[in-house]
Amino acid sequence: MPELPEVEIIAGGLRKTVVGKIIQDIIPVWDKSFENRSSVKLSGQRIESIGRKGKYLIIRLTKTSLIVHLRMTGQILYMNQINKDQLSHIRVKILFNDGSCVLFKDTRKFGRIYHLEDEQSILSKVGIDALDPQINLGYFSEALKKSGMNIKAFLLSQKYISGIGNIYVDESLFRAGIHPASAADKIKGNNAGILYNRIREVLNTAIENMGSTISDYRDTFGNSGNNQNYFKVYQCTGQPCEVCNTPIKKIKLAGRGTHFCPNCQKILK
Secondary structure, three states: OOOHHHHHHHHHHHHHHOOOOEEEEEEEOOHHHEEEOOOOOOOOOEEEEEEEEOOEEEEEEOOOEEEEEOOOOEEEEEEOOOOHHHOOOEEEEEEEOOOOEEEEEEOOOOOEEEEEOOOHHHHOOOOEEOOOOOOOHHHHHHHHHOOOOEHHHHHHOOOOEEOOOHHHHHHHHHHHOEOOOOEHHHOOHHHHHHHHHHHHHHHHHHHHOOOOOOOOOOOOOOOOOOHHHHOOOOOOOOOEOOOOOOEOEEEEEOOEEEEEOOOOOEOOO
16 A cells, blocks of 8 residues: 555655646546545636645645545556556546546555545544654654554554554664564653654655555656665565564564564563
8 A cells, every 4th residue: 555655756746747737527437436525516626736644645626625545556647648558447537628637547446536625524533644743752752652552553543643554664663673562652762762763764765765666556657666675674574684684574463464573673561
């Protein structure tokens, strides 16, 4: 699933290409991929800005908004004109009056585009974005203190902090030297500060590397990311830890495959 870095790369591509364009039409090729919650017409509306909260992409129009959740295999592709050779698995077409378009490609059909007037009807329960300036060390430490969940589940929940998924939780915890089964409320003081900094470093580095392409992720122009080439633990099961040479282990935690070094990452008590 595309996480914060991947969605930010897509948002950046759309900021460069579609802001200011006028929508001619939106065509749902597969009806369930597009959920229209507004009676306001989309045709004739101008794209005013592109935003993001966690893993949600926000396309703000003249009167309404489009909110995109890519889920497992969703892609947002910009084209100057429709290329018929790239129309497989296209679920929604957004056509502009200059002949260009944005195509929503989604092999597994889990992704959604919502058209609505009130963004909060979708986003109200989504936690503060992990790279929002509001999340300082004080906020992060207080959120940890109030949770009895293991830190893996806490970071995946999207309730307190949004945008961090399985890849970047594993990578951040490894760099912080914290076992994923550690209780969130046991991560205090210096450990909380280290984890806070490592999360931001991991996310920003992934953005610099144009995201992680495991299988389906592509940027707005169809390019793969490079960040998967720099994973320390994610999908590295059995490989030697680069710090201590202990084989990376994989377990199931918080319902997800979880990668860590059993020597470098300690359970905090």
